[in-house]
Amino acid sequence: MDEILCDELLREIMRRLAPSSRPTAALVSKRWFNLLRSATSSLRLTFLPSPSLLGHYTSLSSLTLVLSQAPCPNSLLVSLSASPYLRQLSILSSAISPSTLSSISIFLPKLESLRFTSLRPLSFRWLLLFPSLRELAVHDCDEPGEFHEDDDEGDDCNLSLESLSLGRIRAGELGLGWLWRRCGKIQRLQLRGCEGTGDPTARFFSGAIANLRELELRTCRAIADTVLVLAATHCRSLAKLVLYDGGSRAGLRHLASHLRGQSLRTLDLRLPLDLDNDHLLAISDNFRYLSCLRLQSCCLVSGEGLRALGQSAIEELGLVNCHVVEREPGLLTTLGQSLKRLKKLDLSHNELLLDKELGAMLASCRNLVEIKLRGCKGLSDASMVALFRFCSLLETVDIERCHGISAQGAEFLILGAPRLRRVYVEEEKVSERVRDWVSRKMIRVF
Template identity: 50%
Template sequence: MDNLLCDELVQEVFLRLPPSSSSSVSLVSKRWLHLHRTSRTSLTLRLTGDDSTVASLSSLLSHYPFLSCLSILLSDPRSKTTLADQLLLLVCTFCAQLHSLRFFAGPVSASSLSSLSAACTQLTSLCISLSRPLFLMWIIGFPKLKELSIMVCSGGVGVEQGNDYGVSADEDSGAELGLESLCLSGIGAGDWGLGWLWRSCRKLKKLQLKSCEGVGDGGSFSSFIMCLQGVEEVELRTCRSILDGVLLKLAENCDSLASLLIYDGGSREGLLRFFSQCHCNLQKLDFRLPLDLKNDHLLAVATNFRSLSSLRLQSCCLVSGEGLKALGTAVNSGLEELALINCDVVEREPGLLSTLGQNLKKLKKLDLSYNEMLFDKEFMSMLVSCKYLVDLKVRGCKGLTNASIISMLKSCKRLESVDIMHCHGIQAEAIESFVLNSPQLRRVQVEQCKISDFAKTWASHKFVEAVA
């Protein structure tokens, strides 16, 4: 049979195999090993960083000539630029067809990035690490780049003064990058060189700042605001020192903002000012603000953002039921996703979930994970009204029992994905009944020991993915 199948047909079969079984085909024969490698277009590698790393990577990449997506991570975070540059040059040598590269093997130099731009001309997505000072003019060498992620490694110093590292006025005014998504991690208050980047990014749709203490160029926002027009999605993670300033500039300069995520940082006054002054049509809000988000913030959201379709709150300890009920009443016709993850208001105020369920009857996604004191009665009182749910997560809700599973079967006929991991009160027999009787179910996350052999067989016949 093997001799009857041409190489192209065997490769097509390999491409259709699930990830769990695709690696085993390489053990059949040398021919299959060769065909498996040449059919791979995506590869993720974790390297050790020892003396043999360069030789090993060179040998490995030579067997995968058609990679379009490559991820390389080094297990030793103390790797130096010299090793990272050697590894990146191997990518340049063997992976000319790359469209996406995630390279976290240490900080790389501007010269090696120039080599990458000359070799991999089709790159549209790039994730790399840099050391200070931040020379960024190499980005111009990637004309097709749409997504860029830069992580600034600790150590090194920024430049205290200068014109963006010698960028001439003519170069600065003429540069226009095609970037649509930009993620910066670890920017310091004293880092220079970002002003040029902000002024050149006029097509940004998504902006992410992670663990940043500044926006570059000595903390000046004058260049930063030039990239905000047209931005639709912003994520700010652990950026407490600059969050108020960024929110103010968003409220003043970004009418297109549709999605905002803020994790771990910000003043209550700055948040309230943004909610009160922002004129954009926000659709999605995602907050993890344990000590910053309060009731008055939710009331401001209820007043100004009635078109909200998604609200996610995580570990928001100071939120009360009054704010959530007001918000639920204001956005009842449009909210499709609600997450109250580890929010003790769920446990503090009996009847809250029931009220939210009655107001938010069009919910499609509900996440109540890690509310350990959530019990069946409260949960079931909400499910009665949530007939359109397709995605439900109650991971870590230790107070739920088999009764909740029965309620899910009765009330939520459209469920496609369910996460019931670490729900100690839910037993195997209830899960078997749920898998057998949920007509639309396609994915269930639960401990392996709670899935009976019969449930596994039934799930495979119905194309239900059981994930442990």
């Protein structure tokens, strides 16, 4: 068989292998080992590779380097010179300098995605040397000491960035005005752990967010209200908002009342002490076309607020670790009956959720293709019977850490669900017989 398959066909087969199967395939023969390396498109290393090593990965398009300390610029550049066709590069080390990034642009002129831990000093003018760059992520923008990058009003060159992720911008930081002024094309913005935007007057920041499709704020309480107000005023077509751990009630209410148009489709909130029923009522009134709502650890929300969403077009609902699921019997039944378009449901980490409540909801959720019940310790095998009985379209199930569900219950669902393609469950709950069966049915078990 090895002799019948040509290199091109065998290489294509190896590209389709699951990551867990590739080490085994590499042990078959030296030929298979070499073909597997040449077929590999993504690589993650914890050391700085030599050019001769990277030279074997001729199809490499994505490289992640996890280094314990900042790499020597010369050795890093020599290594990257062996992979001129890289499209995605991540350098996770202590820091990297703008001069090193400028040198990288010589070897990787077609780079489309760049991620690194921190930038010292904080300067972004090197971005002009990456004309193809579409995605940039800097985990730490907390520049020690005073640094200010003056904006050059005469420089009108715009960047091609479409996705930007920045972390730990200090309050009062002035070094990002140059970047915001040239980011008019960004469609996805993520801010993590930030105390400022790097543009205190919002002179350039407000223009940079005009074309946003996705906005994500994580642990940015100091600036959350300001950003939400600017988004409601300047964003023309915001489709997705993610807000975790920070945001006042006033800022949320302003966004729900003033966001332009009917573009918002996805709302993902983790606001334990900020989100209440008034916000859900405003969301129900103003975002008629909302298709995905995810609430995590929202302690102040009650059934009244959730029932207000009953006439919406929601297709994906997440109530993760929300006490209202356990506190108000019958709520899930009402939601199942009113949300006729529901296709994806996430009830993870509701430890006191019972079979009776879940089963009553599933009886009305005939269109479900995905359900996540991870960490629901109160469920038993009866829920697996309900899934099999009512959800014939089910393709993805997550029942990991559901201690009340036995190996027999998991096997019953895996063997019985006709369209099942992906299951998340503990390894000890899947017998060898079931593993053989799922491999023939192309079902992936995690």
